[in-house]
Amino acid sequence: MSLHPPSFIQLGSEFFERTEPTPVRQPELLLFNEAWAKANLAPESLPSSALELAKVFCGNQTLPGSEPIACAYAGHQFGHYNPRLGDGRAHLLGELKGLDGSDWEVQLKGSGITDFSRGGDGRCALAPALREYLMSEAMYALGVPTGRCLAVVSTGETVYRQGAEPGAIVTRLMASHLRVGSFQYAANQLGPEATKRLLDYAIARHYPHIDPNDAQAPLLFLQAVAEKQRQLIKAWMRVGFIHGVMNTDNCAISGDTIDYGPCAMLGTFDLNQVYSSIDQQGRYAFGRQPHIAQWNLARLTETLLPLMPGEKQEVLAKLQDFVDGLGESFERDFGEVLAQKLGLSDADKHQELIATLVERMQQQGLDYTQTFDRLTESQQDSSLLAPLQAVLGDWLPLWHEALASEPNGAYQLMRAANPRVIPRNHWVEAVLEAAVEHGDLAPFKRFLKVLQQPYQQLDETSDFQSAKPEYDLSYQTFCGT
Template structure:
């Protein structure tokens, strides 16, 4: 890897130097060959499992890497914490992929840092493999996301509720700049660092913004907001629930990061919550758009000092931008749902008609993913169409009429639906079963089959049916926990 380490140039207020902890017996469990190729890693290096285990456990430092733990603050469930930072992660540096895009390489679960406080900085094998599986699934589903390059078992025990085998996961992301990174310097009234971070962020992620323009801060806020809208719309397209949308987990790049208590919605209900720490449903499925807007408001607040010396004037400029978020999201959300119903042109379909379908799903307690797959198949399967006419009644007939009146033939509608409605998702009960198997037996064969299926979520592969069944209890008592 040829490391760039450009973030270091911002100065030591932005990070603390930190060396990953040594582990006793690192073993490579999962390796992402496709991602490795995209990062220009040498083929001979990628074949050396012993070397990979040493480097991606943190036992050895890659040439050119200068490991650091990043500084940031953040709102956690609405409460501001000014003292956070990477407590169990080490940024190894940045590399350029084959598209000449800069990517962060970060170890998670790699030991204590100056930000660990009383934490051990470690990660159990289950959460590490969860992040690998979920991020690969999201990438294949077409959702902006960080990815995982490797999972290495450490040969050591991590103590949580119960003793667990330890692991280190290597995350690859566009960057680890968060809303909380901006909040960190705003909270300290460090305008100089805030300005340096803003310019760095624009150069790295939004290079079309003219830093010399008077309104460049406002343009950055608009651009970051637009990316957040796209991200959350894509989450909701596939039924993803992040579970912990704190501002320190909100990436400025617009990628999904931090797959701690995440889950996939089965039975459709807007209030679905699986995260054990989300006691009040703050980050429920249908609350995610509101929280995204809330996070963008916190991002905008952190930049007030750079917009205008007169705070009232700055707020006056920011208010319409944040207020517009809700309308823009609503339009993008319904446009997405229209494509799930085979319609490109939102003017052909009424939002109330789409909402009526969601009400049917909720009232009949239907599975979100399976229902859209059935609707897709019904355009070419007469028996499936007859079944849906019975269960959905007038709505189904009206939908078919809508397609006809819009001059959308069945083949065209079905083709659009097939690329927007996955036939398989990482269902919670399968994820948990595989994580348990990996923890207890160390057997990753089923995990490998699962990943093969999840990497082609819009196709019916030989093993796809093995992972399409619904949970027997409907995930009623399912809970997720922060692990990585």
């Protein structure tokens, strides 16, 4: 197995630091994403044994072509700007080219101290490593744009977080690790020329339909990134995902989900739901995610202002219109998501119906996933109508009336939008506890198997469908890595 050096290094040394992973004492391969490897890599390119895989994916053994770096970036964290963040516990090893020609960056997380560690130990605990693997694979199966995980390796070492915990390293796969924070770093620390280099690189990497020499390239790039973010947030809202830490350094230019540290899934429907222990003000609550995505894109827009041609006031006015338009788009998007989940093709036509459902779900404390799953299945199982009627009242016949005017059957549209099973918080914690406290990965793997087919009712799906609202009332997540 060999890599290409990170293409990111062509931007110049001011964008990264060369750094080697710190060897670990006793690496053991816990998880390897065979499905991803089979789809993207030639079988003969992989190390032949679990021990060799463990050595490679903990950083003890260097792959041919690897040139490990830690990338520099800045970021707004809960609204406060930090001019120098960067990869404090991660090493970008290089790039793989998939069998379909796609490029993947390979990054180790938890692989040791870098120049950006800011006093941290550069390591990762086992539970967050397993969580990232589980959640990213679940999100991929749900149809949400996301980075992937290739492997989790235990290190045989102890890290100290809430207490002493076993250490691990997770191998991340991303189209790139470019973030809004990458552009903030370039614009504020390096200047317009470096920002233009970064823009050209990002265009070539992710949006090659844009001509970088076009005077309007910065605006076209912003529009392309914004559309990717819109689709991402729509997907999050559709499945009830709460990221928990939507800082600009966690907003990927590719439009993929990155950083699963304090994430959680919505149980009882509440637009104000927050699980992250550090989000004391509810900045990143479930219902605020579209607004925060707009805010992050506004910060990206600011970094490209010096590259925009024309008189400054005219450029500012054009960009303000762009940002304002994003707000309107994100506002409409959630209505479209709910319309799809209800089997309705025209969100505008059914605004009142959708708004009434949102109000009833919030008032009644209904489970988000279960409600839409039961509405979906009620199309084929009339026994579900009575319990739905009991909680939704006169809304239910109004919905049926709306469905009757749809030209195509609603069931398939709804089934594609509404998962049967999600990585519910109490089940995630249960399988992590079994793995970390008892060394038993069997429940984790069983749960993962179900999550990889979230729109199907498998024999074991029902084992993981139960809601636990009383658990979620006091549930908190932590960055924890």
